[in-house]
Amino acid sequence: MVRMKKHRRDEWIHRAQTVLKEKFGHDQFRCGQQEIILDVLEGKDVFAMLPTGGGKSLCYQIPGYLLNGTVLIVSPLLSLMEDQVNALRSIGETNVRALNGLIHPHERSRVLAHLSELRFLFISPEMLRGSTIRAALAKITISLFVIDEAHCVSQWGHDFRPDYLHLAEIRTQFGHPPCLAVTATADERVREDIVRSLELHHVSQTLMSVDRANIALVVQRVATNDEKVDHLCHLLENTRLPGIIYCASRDWTERLADYVRRKLGLRVAYYHGGMDPVDRRKIQNQFLDSQLDLLCCTNAFGMGINKPDIRLIVHFHFPATMNAYLQEIGRASRDGKPGLAVVYYAKQDEQYPEGFIDGNFPDDEILHRSLSELDQGLLTIGNKEQFVSSLLERGVSESAARFIYEKVQNKPIHCTYLSIFDQCKAVINKRKAIQLQDLSVMRNYLTSTNCRRAFYLKVYHEHQPAQKPHNCCDRCGIEFSDFRQTESTNKNDTERHGQILDWKKRLQIIFKEGERADAPIRNKRV
Amino acid sequence: MYCDALVLYLIHQFRGDRTISGIYHLLKGKKSSQSVQDSYLFHVKPFFHSCDDLDRHSFQTLVERLNVCGWIQSAGSEQMHFILSTEGERQLTRFDLNKLIPDGLCNTDQVNDEGNFWLKLQLSVQTISALQYHQSAFLPITRQPSVTESVRKRIMKASLNRDQLASQLHHELHQLLLPIPLTEADLFAAQLTGFRMTGLTTSQIADSTGKDPYECRILFKSALRRIMKEVAEHKATYPFIAGLMKQTASTLSLTAGETFHLLKEGLSLQQVAKRRNLSVSTIEDHLVEITLKERNFNSSDFLSHELEQQIVETANQLNTRQLKSIKNQLHDEISYLQIRLALAKNTVQKGSLLIGENEETSKR
Ligand SMILES: [Zn+2]
Numbered sequence: 001m002v003r004m005k006k007h008r009r010d011e012w013i014h015r016a017q018t019v020l021k022e023k024f025g026h027d028q029f030r031c032g033q034q035e036i037i038l039d040v041l042e043g044k045d046v047f048a049m050l051p052t053g054g055g056k057s058l059c060y061q062i063p064g065y066l067l068n069g070t071v072l073i074v075s076p077l078l079s080l081m082e083d084q085v086n087a088l089r090s091i092g093e094t095n096v097r098a099l100n101g102l103i104h105p106h107e108r109s110r111v112l113a114h115l116s117e118l119r120f121l122f123i124s125p126e127m128l129r130g131s132t133i134r135a136a137l138a139k140i141t142i143s144l145f146v147i148d149e150a151h152c153v154s155q156w157g158h159d160f161r162p163d164y165l166h167l168a169e170i171r172t173q174f175g176h177p178p179c180l181a182v183t184a185t186a187d188e189r190v191r192e193d194i195v196r197s198l199e200l201h202h203v204s205q206t207l208m209s210v211d212r213a214n215i216a217l218v219v220q221r222v223a224t225n226d227e228k229v230d231h232l233c234h235l236l237e238n239t240r241l242p243g244i245i246y247c248a249s250r251d252w253t254e255r256l257a258d259y260v261r262r263k264l265g266l267r268v269a270y271y272h273g274g275m276d277p278v279d280r281r282k283i284q285n286q287f288l289d290s291q292l293d294l295l296c297c298t299n300a301f302g303m304g305i306n307k308p309d310i311r312l313i314v315h316f317h318f319p320a321t322m323n324a325y326l327q328e329i330g331r332a333s334r335d336g337k338p339g340l341a342v343v344y345y346a347k348q349d350e351q352y353p354e355g356f357i358d359g360n361f362p363d364d365e366i367l368h369r370s371l372s373e374l375d376q377g378l379l380t381i382g383n384k385e386q387f388v389s390s391l392l393e394r395g396v397s398e399s400a401a402r403f404i405y406e407k408v409q410n411k412p413i414h415c416t417y418l419s420i421f422d423q424c425k426a427v428i429n430k431r432k433a434i435q436l437q438d439l440s441v442m443r444n445y446l447t448s449t450n451c452r453r454a455f456y457l458k459v460y461h462e463h464q465p466a467q468k469p470h471n472c473c474d475r476c477g478i479e480f481s482d483f484r485q486t487e488s489t490n491k492n493d494t495e496r497h498g499q500i501l502d503w504k505k506r507l508q509i510i511f512k513e514g515e516r517a518d519a520p521i522r523n524k525r526v
Numbered sequence: 527m528y529c530d531a532l533v534l535y536l537i538h539q540f541r542g543d544r545t546i547s548g549i550y551h552l553l554k555g556k557k558s559s560q561s562v563q564d565s566y567l568f569h570v571k572p573f574f575h576s577c578d579d580l581d582r583h584s585f586q587t588l589v590e591r592l593n594v595c596g597w598i599q600s601a602g603s604e605q606m607h608f609i610l611s612t613e614g615e616r617q618l619t620r621f622d623l624n625k626l627i628p629d630g631l632c633n634t635d636q637v638n639d640e641g642n643f644w645l646k647l648q649l650s651v652q653t654i655s656a657l658q659y660h661q662s663a664f665l666p667i668t669r670q671p672s673v674t675e676s677v678r679k680r681i682m683k684a685s686l687n688r689d690q691l692a693s694q695l696h697h698e699l700h701q702l703l704l705p706i707p708l709t710e711a712d713l714f715a716a717q718l719t720g721f722r723m724t725g726l727t728t729s730q731i732a733d734s735t736g737k738d739p740y741e742c743r744i745l746f747k748s749a750l751r752r753i754m755k756e757v758a759e760h761k762a763t764y765p766f767i768a769g770l771m772k773q774t775a776s777t778l779s780l781t782a783g784e785t786f787h788l789l790k791e792g793l794s795l796q797q798v799a800k801r802r803n804l805s806v807s808t809i810e811d812h813l814v815e816i817t818l819k820e821r822n823f824n825s826s827d828f829l830s831h832e833l834e835q836q837i838v839e840t841a842n843q844l845n846t847r848q849l850k851s852i853k854n855q856l857h858d859e860i861s862y863l864q865i866r867l868a869l870a871k872n873t874v875q876k877g878s879l880l881i882g883e884n885e886e887t888s889k890r
Binding site (some may be wrong): 082086087102106275276281283284288501502508509 | 581583651654655658662663667671674695700703708711714722724727733
């Protein structure tokens with residue numbers, strides 16, 4: 001019996017490796033992937049924690065080619081979903097679709113009409129609450145129920161999604177297919193929540209280290225902004241790119257981009273949430289296509305970005321949580337080559353994260369006014385977008401508006417809106433306390449006198465690896481020359497054709513066509 | 527700088543009758559609101575929706591700078607209402623107004639469709655380029671479902687293979703760009719995205735050409751409007767691109783068009799509001815838009831001839847288009863709606879009646 005089991009496992013390994021090679025062009029699984037995939041193939045419920053950039057998509061992509069039926073992936077972020085669909089399309093997979101709030105009704109009907117032919121279906125948790133869609137999904141064979149960003153199920157997590165709470169029940173409705181819950185970071189509390197809330201009994205857990213050994217960590221203390229900018233310019237001139245510079249405000253992204261372009265002549269752009277959506281997409285695509293050396297951005301950039309050769313991540317201002325920090329530096333060097341992460345720390349920067357935390361929640365006055373207006377009928381809930389946008393017009397921040405929505409939606413029927421004021425306050429205080437606690441961990445990281453890597457591993461209750469990487473951190477000492485650019489890597493002219501401004505030439509390249517004969521000019525045109 | 531002249535010109539035209547936000551909304555092309563009407567009222571129609579990607583912050587910075595330079599000043603006691611200072615007037619005269627308003631900008635017939643058309647065109651170009659280079663996946667320039675859906679339909683309908691598609695669209699674009707000024711053509715094409723060649727944003731174009739971003743936006747809009755006009759007039763010459771344009775000729779916004787339809791059926795303003803689940807003031811906005819744009823619309827149900835005369839006379843006497851000032855001068859029964867209708871009707875019919883001095887400035 002045991003031998004037969006072993007035999008079957010060996011066969012799965014063999015088949016998984018074949019798919020890995022033929023479909024994805026890799027020779028070997030990365031650390032942890034093989035165990036997770038085997039557990040999935042054997043029909044177990046699996047909880048997997050893989051660091052950002054650790055290759056978690058592969059854990060459901062490979063089973064998609066070996067199991068009968070459709071792999072259903074619940075994913076909370078539209079940009080992430082889009083990137084995942086794209087990744088599969090680019091390896092030639094045509095049976096992959098997404099259902100989310102941005103889909104045209106026609107596309108939705110097309111998807112629903114061909115559900116059973118799909119190998120992969122990505123879906124947002126909001127969509128899963130619709131009864132038509134659920135009924136259609138209940139009719140097909142779901143080979144694997146994947147819950148991406150599983151930490152969203154936990155109230156302790158940094159982005160709790162109420163819609164995630166229904167996933168266990170929905171899974172039952174689909175005939176209880178095996179479940180794979182994945183996340184990049186979750187501490188013990190969050191992990192317990194995930195397993196309990198998703199009802200993963202006898203779950204097989206694979207927890208990979210949050211550590212990315214190929215990324216060297218540097219904290220640079222500075223006194224003033226001028227000093228910071230000087231340091232940064234020196235760094236950029238001597239370090240391999242492409243790189244990302246995270247800033248705390250929109251204004252800073254624009255100022256830095258402008259300054260660096262003028263001073264160093266690098267191809268640099270800025271990116272933030274206040275930009276026109278098409279411009280945002282253009283900048284993102286330019287960065288992915290290596291038309292840019294450097295991107296100055298707010299934390300609005302990066303979700304769903306899969307560029308394996310980013311060599312430098314700079315935090316011009318430090319983020320509010322260790323979690324966010326690891327996620328952002330985790331975008332460096334996903335190809336496994338050496339990468340560098342530098343965070344600047346000036347005492348006066350502390351205003352930013354504290355401000356963010358306050359901005360995440362409505363203050364007493366706004367909360368009170370919104371609840372009263374709801375009672376008086378001056379404000380109506382409608383759907384989420386309408387509600388949020390009417391609060392935005394009243395000057396409430398977006399995350400504060402979403403918080404209010406989440407609360408008022410669950411108000412008991414028989415009481416007034418104002419009656420939940422105290423309860424809201426209590427939740428705000430609780431969540432704020434968590435966030436302030438996270439912030440103090442981040443601050444301790446920046447001021448720590450010991451190894452940076454040892455510090456964050458301890459935060460995640462992990463043991464230190466037996467051997468430190470060659471370039472570990474500024475405390476352990478690193479060789480900056482290992483990250484120096486060589487002439488051929490930066491400022492490479494062949495990648496510059498995105499900049500072509502001559503319209504005839506540009507059109508020729510876009511359409512892959514030769515020169516066009518100029519037809520006679522219409523003379524009536526003015 | 528171009529942007530200085532642009533904002534000085536607009537402040538001059540608005541004469542302190544609106545807050546500075548009025549100008550911002552005009553440039554952004556805010557729909558179904560005061561802005562549409564203002565663009566007629568103050569004779570700045572070409573600028574409506576001319577800088578639709580403008581962000582408020584950068585606009586405010588610009589206005590503050592003009593204020594610091596002493597080129598603009600507060601109009602009376604009202605906050606955020608500005609007029610030009612003497613020095614501002616002088617600055618404006620130094621600028622060639624022909625350069626301020628490129629010819630193409632005045633083709634405003636399709637202004638309601640231009641945003642959508644441009645998205646569809648960019649996405650078509652990107653998609654066809656990706657097909658041509660055998661790129662199986664790409665990140666589309668927009669995810670707006672209505673845009674992706676109609677581009678998809680357009681490409682299917684063409685029933686051409688990838689080479690033919692590329693050749694057709696290339697040919698049409700080439701023909702369209704050839705006769706327009708070179709700067710505009712370059713600016714237009716630089717924003718187009720193809721395989722491994724992502725289009726530039728206006729602010730990037732501004733950086734690499736040394737122009738200011740406002741000028742880039744305006745020159746681009748001029749190019750876009752020339753192209754749309756040409757395509758609308760010669761649909762058969764540009765079959766692929768013509769298929770991306772809205773078919774109806776009306777310049778009414780979609781929502782005002784719907785209101786117009788219901789009014790013609792004989793519904794009252796209140797009934798239309800109720801039926802459409804919109805506020806009466808929104809429907810009133812539509813009514814003003816309809817009065818401005820639909821020549822054969824009869825507004826006598828809402829405004830008698832005598833009343834109209836009275837309002838127009840008062841407006842001329844006071845030399846203002848500020849509704850409040852006009853209303854204060856007249857008796858209380860006259861509603862704001864009636865004043866707006868009267869002003870709207872008279873900008874259309876008697877063009878110069880209300881403008882006088884503005885006309886002269888623009889001829890300078
Ligand atoms: Zn270390």
